[in-house]
Amino acid sequence: MDTALDVHRALTDDELRRLDAYWRAANYLTVGQIYLLGNPLLREPLTRDDIKPRLLGHWGTSPGLNLIYAHLNRVIVARDLNAMLVTGPGHGGPAIVANTWLEGTWSERYHDVARDEAGMARLFRQFSFPGGIPSHVAADVPGSIHEGGELGYALSHAYGAAFDHPDLVVACVVGDGEAETGPLAGSWLSTVFLNPARDGAVLPILHLNGYKIANPTVLSRIPEEDLLGILRGSGYQPYVVSGDDPATVHRTLAATMDRALDEIAEIQRRARSGGVVERPRWPMIVLRTPKGWTGPREVDGTQVEGTYRAHQVPLSGVRDNPAHLAELEHWLRSYRPEELFDATGAPVDELRTLPPHGDRRMSANPVTNGGVVLRDLTLPDFRDYGVDVREPGQPMAGATGVLGPWIRDVIAANPQSFRLFGPDEVASNRLGAAFEVTDRAWMGATVPGDDHLSPDGRVMEVLSEHLCQGWLEGYLLTGRHGVFTSYEAFIHIVDSMLNQHAKWLKVTRAIPWRQPLAALNYLLSSHVWRQDHNGFSHQDPGFIDHVVNKKAEVVRVYLPPDANTLLSTMDHCLRSRHYINVVVAGKQPAPNWLTMTEAIQHTRRGLGIWEWASSDGGSEPDVVLACCGDVPTLETLAATELLREHLPELKVRLVNVVDLMRLQPDTEHPHGLPDKEFDTIFTADRPVIFAYHGYPWLIHRLTYRRSNHDNLHVRGYKEEGTTTTPFDMVMLNDLDRFHLVIDVIDRVPGLGARAAHLRQQMVDARQAARDYTREHGEDDPRVAEWRWVRETDPTNP
Numbered sequence: 001m002d003t004a005l006d007v008h009r010a011l012t013d014d015e016l017r018r019l020d021a022y023w024r025a026a027n028y029l030t031v032g033q034i035y036l037l038g039n040p041l042l043r044e045p046l047t048r049d050d051i052k053p054r055l056l057g058h059w060g061t062s063p064g065l066n067l068i069y070a071h072l073n074r075v076i077v078a079r080d081l082n083a084m085l086v087t088g089p090g091h092g093g094p095a096i097v098a099n100t101w102l103e104g105t106w107s108e109r110y111h112d113v114a115r116d117e118a119g120m121a122r123l124f125r126q127f128s129f130p131g132g133i134p135s136h137v138a139a140d141v142p143g144s145i146h147e148g149g150e151l152g153y154a155l156s157h158a159y160g161a162a163f164d165h166p167d168l169v170v171a172c173v174v175g176d177g178e179a180e181t182g183p184l185a186g187s188w189l190s191t192v193f194l195n196p197a198r199d200g201a202v203l204p205i206l207h208l209n210g211y212k213i214a215n216p217t218v219l220s221r222i223p224e225e226d227l228l229g230i231l232r233g234s235g236y237q238p239y240v241v242s243g244d245d246p247a248t249v250h251r252t253l254a255a256t257m258d259r260a261l262d263e264i265a266e267i268q269r270r271a272r273s274g275g276v277v278e279r280p281r282w283p284m285i286v287l288r289t290p291k292g293w294t295g296p297r298e299v300d301g302t303q304v305e306g307t308y309r310a311h312q313v314p315l316s317g318v319r320d321n322p323a324h325l326a327e328l329e330h331w332l333r334s335y336r337p338e339e340l341f342d343a344t345g346a347p348v349d350e351l352r353t354l355p356p357h358g359d360r361r362m363s364a365n366p367v368t369n370g371g372v373v374l375r376d377l378t379l380p381d382f383r384d385y386g387v388d389v390r391e392p393g394q395p396m397a398g399a400t401g402v403l404g405p406w407i408r409d410v411i412a413a414n415p416q417s418f419r420l421f422g423p424d425e426v427a428s429n430r431l432g433a434a435f436e437v438t439d440r441a442w443m444g445a446t447v448p449g450d451d452h453l454s455p456d457g458r459v460m461e462v463l464s465e466h467l468c469q470g471w472l473e474g475y476l477l478t479g480r481h482g483v484f485t486s487y488e489a490f491i492h493i494v495d496s497m498l499n500q501h502a503k504w505l506k507v508t509r510a511i512p513w514r515q516p517l518a519a520l521n522y523l524l525s526s527h528v529w530r531q532d533h534n535g536f537s538h539q540d541p542g543f544i545d546h547v548v549n550k551k552a553e554v555v556r557v558y559l560p561p562d563a564n565t566l567l568s569t570m571d572h573c574l575r576s577r578h579y580i581n582v583v584v585a586g587k588q589p590a591p592n593w594l595t596m597t598e599a600i601q602h603t604r605r606g607l608g609i610w611e612w613a614s615s616d617g618g619s620e621p622d623v624v625l626a627c628c629g630d631v632p633t634l635e636t637l638a639a640t641e642l643l644r645e646h647l648p649e650l651k652v653r654l655v656n657v658v659d660l661m662r663l664q665p666d667t668e669h670p671h672g673l674p675d676k677e678f679d680t681i682f683t684a685d686r687p688v689i690f691a692y693h694g695y696p697w698l699i700h701r702l703t704y705r706r707s708n709h710d711n712l713h714v715r716g717y718k719e720e721g722t723t724t725t726p727f728d729m730v731m732l733n734d735l736d737r738f739h740l741v742i743d744v745i746d747r748v749p750g751l752g753a754r755a756a757h758l759r760q761q762m763v764d765a766r767q768a769a770r771d772y773t774r775e776h777g778e779d780d781p782r783v784a785e786w787r788w789v790r791e792t793d794p795t796n797p
Contacts, residue, residue: 005255007248007251015074016250018351019071021350022073024335024340025102025335025347025351026066027062028335028340029097029120031059031328032120033123034056034094035124036052037051037124040121040123040345041337046325046329048319051319052125052129054128058091059314060308060312061092061095063095065087065095066098067287068205069096069099069362072171073354073356074254075257081261082167082168082169082360083168083169084161084168085171085173086158086171086172086173087137090146091136092137092148093133093136093137096141096143096144097123097133099363100141101115102347102351103356103363105142106363109513113126138507139507139514140507142369143362143363143368144368145477145478151178152178152466153470153497154172155190156187156473158170159202159474160475160476161477162201162202163199163460163475163480164199164416164480165367166268168201168367169261170200171202172202172203172204173205176206176210177217179218183470183497186464187466187467187470188235189235189462190471192279192442196267196268196272197268197271198456206231208289209288210306211307211308215308235279236281236282236284237284238283239259239260239285239286240285240288241256242288244289253287263283264282267282277455279443290306291305291311292305292310292314299324299327315328367478367479368478370477370479370518371515371516371517371578374479374518377414377417377574379574382568385403386402386567387562387563389564389598392591392594392613392790393591393637393787394591395592396589398588399562399563399586399630400429400431400585402564402567403431403585407420407431407434407570408436412438414481418480419460419472420460420483420485421460421483421485423487425486426440429526431485438459439456440452440460441458443455465486469497481518482518483522483523483570484520484521485523486523487525487531487538488525488528488531489528489531489540490538491522498546498547499550506554519579520581522580522582523583524582525585526538528694529586529629529630529632530588534723535722541716544582544698545694547580552670556580556582557581557582557660558573558658558659559583559630561593562630562633564595564596565594565602567599568600603659605658606661606662606671607663607673609653612790613640615640615643617651619651620686622652622748622751623650623651624653624654624683624689625640625653625655625740625744626688627655627690627692628657628658629692631726632691633656633691635735635736638786639741641789643741647758653683655681659671664702664703665678675707679707682708685711686711687744687747688712689744692714693716696715700712711747718733718734721733725773725779726779731769736766742762742763745758745759768780
């Protein structure tokens with residue numbers, strides 16, 4: 001407790017009484033949601049039939065959340081603040097639902113849950129009940145952008161929401177259990193990236209109630225001097241509020257919140273006055289209150305309040321234990337509901353007038369329903385940035401390097417609504433053109449030799465994939481756009497965060513008042529086939545497999561084969577809504593196959609026959625060579641040329657896949673091909689040799705229902721890799737051109753005996769290529785410098 005504060009000036013006695021009444025009302029509604037199936041206003045003594053058969057929910061953190069919510073409402077009204085709340089302890093779902101009902105937003109969103117006795121009964125019944133709402137601060141809850149069931153992301157989401165929202169204050173409750181996670185620990189460093197001149201502010205509130213499910217929390221048990229040192233070292237000025245006397249805590253928290261907001265206002269005033277913008281020390285609050293405060297102090301002679309036993313349901317045997325039932329009724333009546341709700345069951349007038357109104361309510365703030373404030377990006381015409389492909393395979397250019405100038409101009413055209421996120425890899429992934437118009441966001445110290453660091457930078461780089469993901473999610477959820485670029489192997493670090501965002505997108509599709517968000521766009525480069533220099537640790541294409549596990553209506557995966565197709569794909573992704581788009585593209589110089597017109601058409605189709613590379617002459621082929629990904633496409637085309645040279649009578653159809661989801665049936669994915677169309681392209685009975693960028697079994701999984709699946713043979717990454725040459729890398733995984741020719745010989749009926757000599761040549765060619773790398777340390781130029789040669793019609797030279 002900060003004794004320098006004049007705690008008695010912050011609240012009048014009447015304000016204290018009204019705040020405490022609002023807090024009691026929120027606590028009553030919270031307990032009611034956990035326990036009650038009927039009799040919401042206790043008009044009759046509680047009976048067994050009034051209790052839910054399954055008691056679910058978390059009481060322990062809820063009274064602290066209700067306290068914070070009430071006090072935030074006070075300062076919003078007093079200061080006319082534009083504010084929102086991110087709730088780290090997502091298990092406090094009933095608390096936040098209680099507040100949204102008290103301030104009216106819940107009833108506006110769900111008309112059958114009115115602010116009366118019948119509505120209160122429905123409010124109680126729906127919580128953690130079949131056909132109702134989840135126990136977390138889920139997407140169903142107005143004002144929520146963060147479910148919090150999985151811990152660690154509250155603070156990064158809060159900062160993402162504050163970027164480019166200069167008048168927004170984002171209060172963020174960090175639970176002391178959550179504070180033990182790695183992502184949350186990294187999130188404290190976000191002060192280095194928040195610019196008070198152009199961004200909003202984040203007010204972290206570290207809620208220390210002492211316990212997790214069954215153990216004490218680390219930050220509640222270390223010496224306070226150490227705790228405050230950690231927070232000060234991260235750029236904060238922490239203010240401590242602690243105690244278990246409600247009146248004292250109310251007064252102290254009110255005074256502390258006023259001080260914090262005064263300091264935020266002064267920080268922003270100085271930064272926006274035209275002087276030098278420097279990194280400030282931002283205020284934050286450390287709130288220590290008992291776990292399960294105001295609940296049962298003891299149950300069956302054992303302490304509950306202030307211990308881990310208050311974490312979930314303090315009285316668990318209520319339906320079958322009369323003593324517990326009586327204790328529950330005593331607990332509920334201790335909040336004096338007759339003072340809080342009128343004869344109809346509505347909150348009494350002074351409670352209805354205490355919260356802010358309209359959009360100033362945290363549960364109704366438009367930015368918390370980001371699709372409401374979302375505006376389309378101004379996108380330059382991507383066709384102006386393409387590669388001039390005069391013939392397939394020429395010129396050589398890295399796809400992401402070609403994309404970079406377009407991304408640069410997207411940034412320039414959208415200075416308040418688009419940012420590029422990446423873990424120290426924007427330049428490495430060849431998107432350095434962005435630095436022609438912006439810098440890396442940076443509020444820390446700079447020294448001579450630093451490269452493109454500025455408080456005004458729009459490139460967000462920090463060596464934490466968790467932090468990049470959390471920032472971007474917060475940015476998207478509050479109505480903006482962005483791209484996350486990463487090495488392919490290490491995007492796995494955010495697998496679980498992607499899970500949560502995908503679930504959010506899936507659920508919100510069915511919530512009528514939730515508006516679609518800008519897509520979450522991943523651009524994965526430095527991919528598995530060109531991580532030969534870094535080695536096995538950097539070789540993993542499995543993020544695609546993880547993404548494909550999510551609901552079909554929210555995930556898309558694209559593997560453009562060249563630069564022009566990448567441009568067309570990214571333009572599509574930045575225009576899309578409510579998806580997770582994963583785009584995998586190479587950064588190294590590579591052949592470019594399609595003109596811009598062809599690339600646009602190919603991207604729209606999702607997959608298609610490359611007639612210029614096929615030799616089936618529009619008739620039924622002997623074999624289909626399919627490819628997906630830039631390196632597999634290169635190797636497949638090289639294999640096609642070998643077959644054309646050595647087996648000219650063989651009719652080969654080459655199919656390239658950009659949109660991976662086209663492989664699924666249309667009954668499984670919105671982008672899926674109908675069976676008849678699939679069979680038309682891939683045939684119903686001919687061998688299909690498929691060269692795929694990632695793990696080969698994914699292609700089998702996507703196509704197992706197709707009629708020709710038994711004839712499908714897939715080559716891809718099979719966990720073979722090391723520090724070696726690019727071609728040796730594909731040979732290690734049997735994805736090379738020579739092995740693809742062998743696969744054709746082995747699988748086309750009747751070809752084996754006739755092509756035995758060619759098969760042996762291919763085996764020898766693989767060994768020769770391997771020997772060359774071992775002797776010279778690089779790939780044989782005949783392989784490395786291979787270029788596609790268009791076949792000439794002898795009748796039309």
